[in-house]
Amino acid sequence: MDASKIKQGIHKSKGGLIRSFVTIENGAIKDIDVSGDFFLFPEEAFFKIIKELKGIPAKRGKIQEIIEKTYEKENIQSPGTEPCDFTESIMKALEDT
Amino acid sequence: MNRWRFIDFGLVDIRDMMAMDEAILKGDEGNTFFFWTPKKSIILGYFQKAEVELNLANCKEYTITRRISGGGIAFSDDLGRQINYGVVGTIDNDLFPLDIIGSYKQICGVLIDTLIHYGLNAAFRPINDVVVTPYLNTGTKGARKISGNAQTRWEGKLLQNGTLLLDFDIEEMLRISNIPREKFLDKKIASIREGLTWLDRELGEQRDMEEVKGIMKRKFEERFNVRLKTGKLSEKETALTNSLLPKYYSPEWVFR
DSSP: OOGGGOEEEEEEETTEEEEEEEEEETTEEEEEEEEESOOOBSTTHHHHHHHHHTTSBSOHHHHHHHHHHHHHHHTOBOTTOOHHHHHHHHHHHHTOO | OEEEEEEEEEEEOHHHHHHHHHHHHHSSSOSEEEEEEEOSEEEEOTTOOHHHHBOGGGOTTSEEEEOSSOSOOEEEOTTOOEEEEEEEEEOOSSSSOSSHHHHHHHHHHHHHHHHHHTTOOEEEETTTEEEEOOTTOOTTTTOEEEEEEEEEEETTEEEEEEEEESSOOHHHHHHHBOOOGGGGGGGTOSSHHHHBOOHHHHHTSOOOHHHHHHHHHHHHHHHHTEEEEEOOOOHHHHHHHHHHHHHHHOHHHHOO
């Protein structure tokens, strides 16, 4: 990632802190990284969420839809953290100037 | 009465310990309760990125690794006054509930019973903390975290790791980490300094660590209605540990 273009967002869910690092190109998510002290089972499914988010339009509705779909498909449980918490963290990054 | 295995690994390199931790979960030796004391180290939670969460320039003297469960960094200073425990159990909806928070609460109960034994007002704070609150206080007002815990699951079993702080160097933790202000916003505390505590401070004196471990072990036996029998890793677990060691020592795993 080119550090100059990375946007950062922080959001705290009941289950932990979610820090997002996002690069945008032509209105789409070019690259994304998330770091945090939340819990999510099964753990490996987290990388599927990240993978699915790459290349999609940087819009709240689309981001939320992709995360929810991956939760359902991978049977994800994340106590104290909802799909909308990840969306919120990413949206905060998108609003970062 | 059921007998479960008990192991005290003593003072360990955290990379070796995390390999043994995973091997116990993925081995077939049954329910196990174990202790260890980490050498100067930092363990990242599964979803944490080292360069985001740590002030790496200040971490040069620390052994850093990553565990297979989520949650936040586990930091061990030079004081060595930390009891770290692990529980591996078969999820049975009785002793180890399927409900994630329910199972945290059950295992954290061992820590709470231990703290109550020492006359403290301890409680479970979901998702994964044990807090101490002043007596005559209701709710979690004035609550200070004394124990953090992290759980993962694998093929019908759970692995929970946690720490009970007997002493703790908060300033050193702040020096090695990048904890943002947002972490505390909803806890009604100004900083991490007000949100953490440890046994020596609460009791106003040092207790022998072996004594506290002995109480924890007894409270574990009482809570689960089992007898703990001292054992060791099986040959299969040792082989599994050896195969897992390269991961816990590799930059690809730690700095991914």
